[in-house]
Amino acid sequence: xxxxxxxxxxxxxxxxxxxxxxxxxxxxxxxxxxxxxxxxxxxxxxxxxxxxxxxxxxxxxxxxxxxxxxxxxxxxxxxxxxxxxxxxxxxxxxxxxxxxxxxxxxxxxxxxxxxxxx
Amino acid sequence: xxxxxxxxxxxxxxxxxxxxxxxxxxxxxxxxxxxxxxxxxxxxxxxxxxxxxxxxxxxxxxxxxxxxxxxxxxxxxxxxxxxxxxxxxxxxxxxxxxxxxxxxxxxxxxxxx
Numbered sequence: 365x366x367x368x369x370x371x372x373x374x375x376x377x378x379x380x381x382x383x384x385x386x387x388x389x390x391x392x393x394x395x396x397x398x399x400x401x402x403x404x405x406x407x408x409x410x411x412x413x414x415x416x417x418x419x420x421x422x423x424x425x426x427x428x429x430x431x432x433x434x435x436x437x438x439x440x441x442x443x444x445x446x447x448x449x450x451x452x453x454x455x456x457x458x459x460x461x462x463x464x465x466x467x468x469x470x471x472x473x474x475x476x477x478x479x480x481x482x
Numbered sequence: 483x484x485x486x487x488x489x490x491x492x493x494x495x496x497x498x499x500x501x502x503x504x505x506x507x508x509x510x511x512x513x514x515x516x517x518x519x520x521x522x523x524x525x526x527x528x529x530x531x532x533x534x535x536x537x538x539x540x541x542x543x544x545x546x547x548x549x550x551x552x553x554x555x556x557x558x559x560x561x562x563x564x565x566x567x568x569x570x571x572x573x574x575x576x577x578x579x580x581x582x583x584x585x586x587x588x589x590x591x592x593x594x595x
Contacts, residue, residue: 397581406588409573409589411586414583455525457525466577466578466581467530467538468538469530469538471527472525474523
């Protein structure tokens, strides 16, 4: 079974600075997808960024980028120019590839609570 | 952007009662999912549903749980006899399938007293 590990229960960063959240995973599959979800106090799950394992290029979405190291099974999220609205729980998630249908559920890490200091 | 909706936003029930949580997936999506998040813990996959049957389920999804797509738009999760430990946030998600992302609803907070 796949596992996702987030070793930082909480991180704090000054507004406008850069922060990196860590995630490692364990899998025997060669093709899969990785995600970062943001969960603000409202508890809504918001997709921040996703990465296909077969793509070597790291995904970016505006101020959010990932450092995907497939051999090391590492998938960290970098948030540049941190803003107060970035404060939330961040969950790393893994999804394998089944027959290609899409039935696989996501496996989540325990999350990192990101605090933005004004 | 299209949205998954869930009702109610908060449900309070007595232990032993049956509850039904409702979700309206995005209209052209084919795969539907339920996840659970106990307060302060990670989100856990319960079940996926495709073509009117369960595709995959986790160990959490025992005989107390059932899912149904009673009509062309709703997707429901039933808990037959609720326990205190069923108190959690329940998220519905939907996907077009394949490599497409799963869209999450806002969640239903279930409180079992």
